Amino acid sequence: MQPFDYIKPKTLDEASALLLEHNGQARPVAGCTDLLIRIERGFVHPQFLLDIKALPGMADxxxxxxxxxxxxxxxxxxxxxxxxxxxxxxxxxxxxxxxxxxxxxxxxxxxxxxxxxxxxxxxxxxxxxxxxxxxxxxxxxxxxxxxxxxxxxxxxxxxxxxxxxxxxxxxPAPARGSAGHFLKLGRTAMGDISVMNVAVLGWPDADAPSGTSWRIALGSVAPTVIRAPEAERLLSLDSSPAGLEIASQAAAAAARPIDDIRATAAYRTDMVRVLTRRGVERVLAEISG
Ligand SMILES: Cc1cc2nc3c(=O)[nH]c(=O)nc-3n(C[C@H](O)[C@H](O)[C@H](O)COP(=O)(O)OP(=O)(O)OC[C@H]3O[C@@H](n4cnc5c(N)ncnc54)[C@H](O)[C@@H]3O)c2cc1C
Missing domain, CATH: 3.30.465.10 (Uridine Diphospho-n-acetylenolpyruvylglucosamine Reductase; domain 3)
Known part of the structure; x- marks a missing residue:
């Protein structure tokens, strides 16, 4: 592994100045669980690692x-x-x-x-x-x-x-009465990076025709984590079993996954549908129960 210098700045100003001075050659580092692997594999070659863990507010x-x-x-x-x-x-x-x-x-x-x-x-x-x-x-x-x-x-x-x-x-504090669930598909039961994941948050909302409002976020099915706004909208109109099926399909339609060593794009897309439905069902049971 290429050697690097370890620096522990004492202030945010010092950290920022070092990053600026050594642009590209200095990297902030916290737990190092991602960065060290990238250094070891030769993907990045920083000369300086700036340990940010003890900077003011970082442990709040x-x-x-x-x-x-x-x-x-x-x-x-x-x-x-x-x-x-x-x-x-x-x-x-x-x-x-x-x-x-x-x-x-x-x-x-x-x-x-x-x-x-x-x-x-x-x-x-x-x-x-x-x-x-x-x-x-x-x-x-x-x-x-x-x-x-x-x-x-x-x-x-x-x-x-x-x-x-x-x-x-x-x-921000979530709306009163909200419930949320995170559903993750990995290749093993624990210790694996998401093949894909779905986070579902719902809350009672008297202004929504279905009586509930929603946020749905999808991981590992696009270049960044994305929202599924059409599925959120449909659920706020109708969260009956039939409405939920249509909304889950809308969530799947929002996904833009790729084929890679973990899964095919088609599998990921279908699992968005399945896990969205499962997540919303759990949230509905919690909100009403
Ligand atoms: C075996 C294994 C399993 C893993 N499983 C999962 C998993 O299930 N789910 C998952 O999400 N991740 C997983 N990861 C990835 C990793 O552990 C996480 O992304 C972790 O949260 C990274 O945090 P860190 O503090 O170790 O980051 P670091 O390695 O310290 O830094 C990561 C990157 O962020 C930059 N950085 C760090 N802090 C700052 C800051 N404050 N400001 C600016 N830049 C900063 C660094 O320069 C670097 O580019 C796994 C990793 C391994 C090795």
Whole structure:
């Protein structure tokens, strides 16, 4: 493996300045579960790794004054998945983070690393998108905030500019009475990256003809995690079994998967239909029950 220097900046300004000075040659690093493999395989050759874990705010996991959940970029998957606050307030996110790899890996893998790696199979992203999360970014021009849906530009590509790093994610409190489920298809029962996944969030809504409103996000079936807006719309009109079948087909129609070593595009598309239906059924049972 090509050698690199390990630097532990003390402030966000210092980290950003180092990223800017060594553009392309310096990489932020948190749990290193993605980056080290890429270095070892020779896909990337950074000269400097900037450990961001001890930077101010990176380890925050708390509810802030407006009721949003604030997750520092270096908070691990296990910290989120095992947090009673997240399990009770944002259960869909706890499910997504709990589905990542193994217990050992979740002790190192961070939410920020998962998002910045920008894999369409990133298991924390669909839940965060359903909840309407925002990415908090620090860079040479200070702080900025971006809806998480706009953070992903393609496989391995994010909206981060030169000298910028992700500092936190904020997640609004979901609507009262909401329920959500994350359904993941992997090649093994545990420890595998998603072949595809579906996150479903529903909540009672007196203004919706079906009495419920919906957000559905699909992973590993397009270049980025995507929403299925037509399926969401159809479900808000009709969430009867017949309506659910039509909405699940609309979710499948939103998918733009590829064939790869994990599955064919046709299989992924059909599993979007199946898992969307299953997820919505579970959410409906929870909301009404
Ligand atoms: C065996 C194995 C199984 C896995 N299974 C899953 C799985 O089931 N589901 C899943 O979603 N993922 C899985 N992964 C992928 C990986 O573990 C996750 O993506 C993890 O969350 C990455 O976090 P990290 O802290 O280790 O990231 P790192 O490796 O530290 O960083 C990842 C990338 O993000 C950048 N980065 C990190 N933090 C920041 C920041 N704050 N600002 C800007 N850039 C930053 C780095 O420069 C790097 O490019 C698996 C990996 C392995 C090795």
């Amino acid at each position: 996991l708390l509810v802030v004054r407006n009721g949003d959940l604030r997750i520092g970029a270096a908070v691990t998957m296990n910290q989120v998945a095992l947090s009673p606050t997240v399990q009770s307030g944002w259960p869909l996110l706890a499910e997504g983070c709990a589905s990542v790899a193994s217990y050992q890996l979740r002790n190192r893998a961070t939410v920020g690393g998962n998002l910045c790696n920008a894999s369409p199979a990133a298991d924390s992203a669909p839940a965060l998108i359903c909840y309407g999360a925002s990415a908090h970014i620090f860079g040479p021009d200070g702080q900025r905030k971006l809806p998480l849906e706009q953070f992903f530009l393609g496989p391995g590509r994010t909206a981060l500019q030169r000298g910028e790093l992700l500092t936190a994610i904020t997640v």
